[in-house]
Each structure stands twice: as C-alpha cells, then as structure tokens.
Amino acid sequence: MKKLINNPQDVVRESLEGLALAHPDLVRVSFNPVYVVRRDAPVRGKVGVVSGGGSGHEPMHGGYVGRGMLDAAVPGAVFTSPTPDQIEAATRDADGGAGVLHIIKNYTGDILNFEMAAELCQMQGIDTEAVVINDDVAVENSLYTAGRRGVGATVLAEKICGAAAERGMPLKELAALCRRVNENSRSMGMALTSCTVPAAGKPTFTLGDDEMEMGIGIHGEPGRERMPVEGAREIVARMTEAILADLRLPSGHSAIAVVNGLGGTPLLELYLLYRELQRLLEARGVVIARRLVGNYITSLEMAGCSITLLHADEEALDLWDDPVVTPGLRWGA
Amino acid sequence: MKKLINNPQDVVRESLEGLALAHPDLVRVSFNPVYVVRRDAPVRGKVGVVSGGGSGHEPMHGGYVGRGMLDAAVPGAVFTSPTPDQIEAATRDADGGAGVLHIIKNYTGDILNFEMAAELCQMQGIDTEAVVINDDVAVENSLYTAGRRGVGATVLAEKICGAAAERGMPLKELAALCRRVNENSRSMGMALTSCTVPAAGKPTFTLGDDEMEMGIGIHGEPGRERMPVEGAREIVARMTEAILADLRLPSGHSAIAVVNGLGGTPLLELYLLYRELQRLLEARGVVIARRLVGNYITSLEMAGCSITLLHADEEALDLWDDPVVTPGLRWGA
Numbered sequence: 001m002k003k004l005i006n007n008p009q010d011v012v013r014e015s016l017e018g019l020a021l022a023h024p025d026l027v028r029v030s031f032n033p034v035y036v037v038r039r040d041a042p043v044r045g046k047v048g049v050v051s052g053g054g055s056g057h058e059p060m061h062g063g064y065v066g067r068g069m070l071d072a073a074v075p076g077a078v079f080t081s082p083t084p085d086q087i088e089a090a091t092r093d094a095d096g097g098a099g100v101l102h103i104i105k106n107y108t109g110d111i112l113n114f115e116m117a118a119e120l121c122q123m124q125g126i127d128t129e130a131v132v133i134n135d136d137v138a139v140e141n142s143l144y145t146a147g148r149r150g151v152g153a154t155v156l157a158e159k160i161c162g163a164a165a166e167r168g169m170p171l172k173e174l175a176a177l178c179r180r181v182n183e184n185s186r187s188m189g190m191a192l193t194s195c196t197v198p199a200a201g202k203p204t205f206t207l208g209d210d211e212m213e214m215g216i217g218i219h220g221e222p223g224r225e226r227m228p229v230e231g232a233r234e235i236v237a238r239m240t241e242a243i244l245a246d247l248r249l250p251s252g253h254s255a256i257a258v259v260n261g262l263g264g265t266p267l268l269e270l271y272l273l274y275r276e277l278q279r280l281l282e283a284r285g286v287v288i289a290r291r292l293v294g295n296y297i298t299s300l301e302m303a304g305c306s307i308t309l310l311h312a313d314e315e316a317l318d319l320w321d322d323p324v325v326t327p328g329l330r331w332g333a
Numbered sequence: 334m335k336k337l338i339n340n341p342q343d344v345v346r347e348s349l350e351g352l353a354l355a356h357p358d359l360v361r362v363s364f365n366p367v368y369v370v371r372r373d374a375p376v377r378g379k380v381g382v383v384s385g386g387g388s389g390h391e392p393m394h395g396g397y398v399g400r401g402m403l404d405a406a407v408p409g410a411v412f413t414s415p416t417p418d419q420i421e422a423a424t425r426d427a428d429g430g431a432g433v434l435h436i437i438k439n440y441t442g443d444i445l446n447f448e449m450a451a452e453l454c455q456m457q458g459i460d461t462e463a464v465v466i467n468d469d470v471a472v473e474n475s476l477y478t479a480g481r482r483g484v485g486a487t488v489l490a491e492k493i494c495g496a497a498a499e500r501g502m503p504l505k506e507l508a509a510l511c512r513r514v515n516e517n518s519r520s521m522g523m524a525l526t527s528c529t530v531p532a533a534g535k536p537t538f539t540l541g542d543d544e545m546e547m548g549i550g551i552h553g554e555p556g557r558e559r560m561p562v563e564g565a566r567e568i569v570a571r572m573t574e575a576i577l578a579d580l581r582l583p584s585g586h587s588a589i590a591v592v593n594g595l596g597g598t599p600l601l602e603l604y605l606l607y608r609e610l611q612r613l614l615e616a617r618g619v620v621i622a623r624r625l626v627g628n629y630i631t632s633l634e635m636a637g638c639s640i641t642l643l644h645a646d647e648e649a650l651d652l653w654d655d656p657v658v659t660p661g662l663r664w665g666a
Contacts, residue, residue: 002525002545004602004638006564011601014565018604021611022626058600078601192335209335231339232347264597266633267391268344268411269337271351278354293355295628300599303634305337330663 001201008198012055012077019062023327026066033083035090036062037072047165047174048072048094051103051158052087053110054079056197057218058263058298060155063328069162070326071100078197078300079219081109087117091126099127099171103157103178105150106134129175133157135187135308137246138215138223149217152258152308153185155296159329163322181310186247188239189306191216191262192229195299214238218262218299218306232269236276239307244284249311251285256320258291258308263298265305270294273305290320296328334534341531345388345410352395356660359399366416368423369395370405380498380507381405381427384436384491385420386443387412389530390551391596391631393488396661402495403659404433411530411633412552414442420450424459432460432504436490436511438483439467462508466490468518468641470579471548471556482550485591485641486518488629492662496655514643519580521572522639524549524595525562528632547571551595551632551639565602569609572640577617582644584618589653591624591641596631598638603627606638623653629661 005011013031020029020036029036035052042048051061052074061073071094076082091100100121104114111132118128133150142149161178169177191213194203204220207213212230215223230238249255259274261267274293281288289312297306310316323332338344346364353362353369362369368385375381384394385407394406404427409415424433433454437447444465451461468486475482494511502510524546527536537553540546545563548556563571582588592607594600607626614621622645630639643649656665 002542002562002636004525004565004568004598004606006566006605011605014608015601015604018606018608018611018626022604022607022624056599056601063600192337212335229335232337233339235337263599264634265337266389266596266631267396268348268389268633271355272339272344272348273337273351274355275347275351278351291355293351298599300601301597301636303335333665 001196003198005198011198012075016062016075019327026325026327030089033086033089035072035074035086036065037090037093038065041071041094042096044096045098046096047098047169047171048096048100049103049162049165050091050094050100051154052082053105054081056300058295059328060297064158064326066326068166068322068324069158069329078199081107081113084113084116084120087114088120091117091121091128095126101161101171101174101178102128102130103154103161104130104132105154106132106147107144108146127171129171131175131178131182133182135182135185137186137188137242142217143221144219151189151218152187152260152297152306153182155258156185156256156308156310157181159324160316160319163319166322181316184311185308186243187306187308188242189216189304190214190235190239191302191304193264193303194220195263195302216304218297220299232272233276236273237280240277240280243307243309247309247311249286249309254287254289254312254317255281256290256310256312256316257288258296259293260297260306260308261295262302262304263295264301264303267294270305277307289317334529336531338531344531345408349395352660359658359660363422366419366422368405368407368419369398370423370426371398374404374427375429377429378431379429380431380502380504381429381433382436382495382498383424383427383433385415386438387414389633391628392661393630397491397659399659401499401655401657402491402662411532414440414446417446417449417453420447421453424450424454424461428459434494434504434507434511435461435463436487436494437463437465438487439465439480440477441479460504462504464508464511464515466515468515468520470519470521470575475550476554477552484522484551485520485593485630485639486515488591489518489589489641489643490514492657493649493652496652499655514649517644518641519576520639520641521575522549522637523547523568523572524635524637526597526636527553528596528635549637551630553632565605566609569606570613573610573613576640576642580642580644582619582642587620587622587645587650588614589623589643589645589649590621591629592626593630593639593641594628595635595637596628597634597636600627603638610640622650
C-alpha cells in the first residue's frame with residue numbers, strides 16, 4: 001500500500017485537523033468526540049441538518065458543512081459508521097432550538113447508531129427526524145445493507161434540505177421534503193479498479209485488466225455483474241437504463257443529474273460521460289436542468305463513476321439555486 | 334488500459350463537448366479550432382487573460398474560464414501543446430480592445446506556439462504580452478523544458494491576474510503583476526504511481542510497490558530521485574525544504590499555499606498533507622494566509638501531490654479574495 005499518510009490509525013483525525021486548519025472561516029472540528037460543525041452553529045431558530053457515515057466518500061460529509069447545506073457532519077473511521085456518542089454531540093451542537101434532521105445513508109450500522117443517538121437527544125428535549133436515503137438501484141440487498149444502498153441522492157438531499165432549512169422550513173416539513181428528494185432520486189455506479197482502505201493495507205477486491213464491476217457499492221461491495229469493459233457510451237446507457245427502469249421521468253420533465261467520480265477518474269472522463277448522459281436523456285425528451293460533474297461521493301481513489309438522477313419539480317430547482325458555502329460545494333455567495 | 338472513454342482520439346473533443354453542455358452559463362466552446370471562452374467574451378475595455386497547454390492537468394485550463402479568471406483557454410491533446418491557430422483564434426475572441434495577456438507554462442512547445450500566435454495577433458493589431466511560468470524547483474532542465482517547468486504557480490497567476498484584469502488593470506501593468514506572482518512562487522511535486530495517456534494506452538512509467546518519484550513533472554517526466562516511500566510528514570518536509578531553499582519567505586510573512594492532488598489521491602490524504610505543511614510553516618513563523626487543498630493541476634489519474642507557495646503581499650491577497658466564477662474555482666458570487 002502506498003498512501004500519503006503518517007500512520008493508518010491517525011488518518012481520519014489528522015485529515016480533519018487539516019480540514020479545520022484549511023477552512024477556519026467555514027467550519028469547526030470537535031475531536032472528542034469527532035464531528036465537523038458550521039463555524040456559526042447553532043443557528044438560532046433554524047432546523048439543524050446533520051449527516052454522517054464512514055469517511056472516504058469525499059468530500060462527503062465534512063466537506064458539505066456550511067451555510068446552505070449541513071450544520072454538522074459525523075465522520076466515522078474509513079468506511080465505518082460513526083458512533084452514537086459522536087452523532088449525539090453533533091446533533092446537540094447543531095440544534096438551534098428548532099430540532100434537527102438526520103440524513104442517513106442506508107447502511108445498517110449508520111441507521112442503528114443514528115437511532116440510538118436520536119433517542120439520547122430526545123431525552124434531552126431535542127426534537128429529531130430521520131430520513132434514510134436508499135437510491136442505489138444496483139442491488140436489492142447488499143453486504144452492509146438491508147434494502148437498497150444510499151449513495152448520490154445524499155448529496156442532493158443535503159443541498160436541497162440545507163437550502164430549505166436556511167429559508168426557515170420547520171422540521172416536519174423538512175423531513176417530508178427530504179423523503180420526496182429520496183423518492184424521486186435513483187443512482188447506479190460502476191468501477192474499473194478497487195480502492196485500498198488504509199487500515200486494511202490491501203485492495204478491497206481485484207478486477208482483471210479488461211473487467212469492470214457494474215453496480216458497485218461505494219465501499220467496493222459487489223454489484224450486479226462483473227463484465228468486460230465497454231465504451232463510455234455503452235456504460236452510460238447501461239447505468240441510465242437501470243435508473244430509468246425504476247424512476248418515472250417522462251418526456252418534457254426535468255432532472256438534476258450528478259455524474260460522480262469515485263476518486264480515481266479524471267475530469268476528462270467525467271465530462272465525457274456527462275456528454276453521453278445528456279445526449280441520451282435529450283433523446284428521451286428529458287431536460288437536465290441542473291447538474292454536478294466531478295467527485296461528490298467517492299470511494300477513496302477508486303476508478304469508476306456513478307450517475308444520480310433526481311426527477312426535479314420547481315421547488316427542488318429553486319432550492320438548488322440557493323447559495324451554498326461549504327469546502328466542497330460553493331456558489332451564490 | 335481501462336478508461337471511461339469511447340475512442341482515444343476523441344477524448345478531448347468529447348470531454349469539451351461535455352464541459353460546454355454542463356456549464357452553458359459560464360463558457361462557450363469553439364471546436365474549429367478548439368478553445369474554451371467566457372460566455373460573455375470579449376469583455377469591452379478589459380484586458381483578456383488567456384492560457385493553455387496540454388489537456389490532462391485538471392481542471393486547468395478550461396475549468397478556469399469565467400469571470401475573475403481566464404477569458405479563454407486553449408487545450409491541446411492530452412499532454413500536448415495547443416497549435417498556433419488555436420491560440421490565435423482564442424486570443425482574438427478574448428480581445429476586448431485592451432490587449433491580451435498570455436500566461437504560458439514553461440514547456441518548449443507551448444512557448445513556441447504561443448509566440449507564433451502572438452505574432453499573428455499583433456499583425457492584426459491585437460496587443461499581446463506573454464509571461465512564462467517556471468516555478469518548479471525540482472529540476473533545472475527537463476524532458477520538455479529548457480529551464481524550470483511551470484506548474485502550480487500557473488493557477489495562482491491565473492486567479493490573481495484574472496482578478497486584476499477584472500478590476501481594469503492595463504496590459505503592461507498586468508504582465509508585470511504576473512511576472513511578480515511567478516517570481517514569488519515555487520513548487521515541488523512527487524508521485525506514487527504513473528498515469529496512462531489514453532492515446533498511449535499504457536502507463537508513462539513504472540514505480541515499484543514501495544517507491545516514489547520525488548520531483549516528478551506533471552507529464553510524468555523524471556524528477557530528482559526515485560526513493561522508498563516515506564510518511565506524509567517526511568514527504569511534506571522534503572518538498573517544502575526544497576521550495577524554501579529557493580524562495581525567500583521570512584518569519585512573519587504570509588503565503589498563499591496550494592496542496593494539490595495529481596488526480597488519484599483522495600482528499601483525506603490532501604488535507605492530511607495540508608496539516609503537515611501548515612505545522613511546518615508555523616514553526617518557521619510563516620502564516621498561510623490563503624490556501625487551496627484539492628485537485629487544481631493534475632496529471633490525469635496519477636497518485637501524488639505537489640505543493641506551491643507564493644510569498645504574498647497585500648495586493649496579491651486582496652486580488653485573491655475577489656470573486657471568481659468558473660467551473661473549477663468559485664467563490665464570492
């Protein structure tokens with residue numbers, strides 16, 4: 001294993017120290033227990049938006065803390081759920097008196113620990129709501145999951161609900177909005193190479209020189225099919241058809257699209273994939289009204305990509321355009 | 334070779350088509366000849382700022398086109414200089430009547446072709462100035478270079494001169510500012526793995542499982558030394574000492590720092606490297622007043638990093654803070 005680190009056990013802590021040093025205008029980092037929080041948290045009267053999960057899905061979640069997105073993020077060890085005490089402390093710090101929304105990717109450990117933390121918070125009088133994101137159409141159940149995995153829709157939910165919270169939307173309404181974003185989103189990913197978890201020291205899996213894994217999970221867990229590598233056009237078609245088989249997105253309607261790199265894929269390839277996606281959707285009469293092209297939910301240095309589509313209504317588009325000021329996503333201010 | 338592409342010959346064109354589709358609010362792309370230009374170019378009365386070079390150093394240069402940075406960017410094939418006719422056409426399109434600044438990385442082909450284009454433009458009555466960036470302290474001459482290579486300082490020069498041009502700085506003054514940014518900047522890079530140029534189809538070089546290349550060039554050209562991999566702290570110290578041996582950066586002074594990924598290195602590692610850099614500079618009394626941590630000038634999917642330091646005066650810091658609205662760098666608007 002070759003990595004630019006000191007000691008595998010210290011990677012997440014030392015990296016978060018770097019995040020805090022690099023963005024003192026945007027975030028604070030607590031180290032005991034570990035979480036990232038908006039510089040100006042708690043924001044009085046605003047619903048707090050909190051997410052979290054294993055580290056290594058970058059810039060998620062710490063990179064999405066800031067005005068217009070998350071109030072706090074709870075990073076676990078690499079590819080490992082955060083603990084209830086972390087989530088509890090982050091939730092308390094994010095609570096401005098109007099309650100806190102937990103946005104949780106559908107992984108069994110994450111859900112259990114967020115539930116436990118929510119109970120602890122409720123005993124302290126903090127109102128919480130939880131929404132589980134499960135947008136990945138690749139597999140019905142997986143290594144770490146009962147039901148579909150939560151992937152790229154998490155980024156969309158964090159952005160859109162972050163904007164709505166900033167506008168003053170109350171907790172119950174915000175949770176309903178988050179559920180709608182999840183219900184209207186689907187994703188599918190694929191990989192050309194594995195990544196290497198620092199503490200493991202060796203690649204999570206191996207793929208042949210001419211193989212790809214279609215439907216890969218963001219921890220490298222198996223997908224639908226291991227198959228010979230195809231061209232970008234065929235790969236995009238395969239992923240998009242899988243998504244559209246499960247998401248009603250009629251001609252004339254609008255989508256927010258994410259063409260996401262898994263960490264080791266150049267922008268040259270991601271923009272090329274975006275071209276294929278837009279052409280394919282245009283041929284079906286679907287308009288990509290907004291989009292992200294880049295690394296938004298990675299799997300460390302894995303080569304590969306995922307596509308997320310949100311069937312977007314006017315409310316989602318309007319909230320999407322609101323300002324966001326975080327280390328990983330920034331516009332409008 | 335496994336890449337998310339259709340045909341190796343079409344990679345740059347198809348990727349630029351994707352860039353144009355993804356950012357219609359920011360840029361236009363010309364395809365005959367190929368260049369990227371600000372949506373609203375030419376801006377009347379403003380000096381145009383134009384850069385260019387081989388593709389694959391992402392998001393440079395096309396990703397830096399927009400308000401507050403470049404008026405136009407001229408991408409060559411992957412790791413290959415753009416041609417004079419491309420540069421000429423981009424310069425004409427970027428000229429708002431106040432002349433055009435060419436920011437050129439020090440590679441022999443780039444310099445020759447920018448010179449030829451400048452002559453053609455001058456014959457048409459367009460005033461041009463050229464500044465060559467040569468900030469890489471790793472080697473004195475290299476495979477594609479007479480003198481030091483131009484790397485990370487290019488990003489700083491494009492941002493700072495883009496801001497100054499936006500404020501209305503005239504051409505001669507802008508060229509002098511660009512030379513000062515270059516003179517006050519130094520960089521050094523290192524790699525853990527090679528990248529693969531699509532048209533070549535195989536890795537540019539090979540490194541052993543426990544080896545790194547210290548002083549690597551952004552095309553994978555050899556550096557100072559091939560050596561056993563060290564820890565992040567030692568690697569940062571090695572690069573920073575090489576920079577500081579050549580850049581006067583006294584205690585009490587300020588720097589703008591770039592901790593740059595070469596494409597295949599996770600943010601987890603880049604933020605960890607930033608922590609090491611800030612601690613090291615703090616111990617010498619140097620303040621990092623502004624910074625970038627992420628992929629700003631890559632070598633496709635190479636694993637590795639570079640550090641750039643600019644000894645920054647008040648003018649540089651003030652221009653740095655101006656708004657920038659490009660696909661690859663965005664704040665303040």
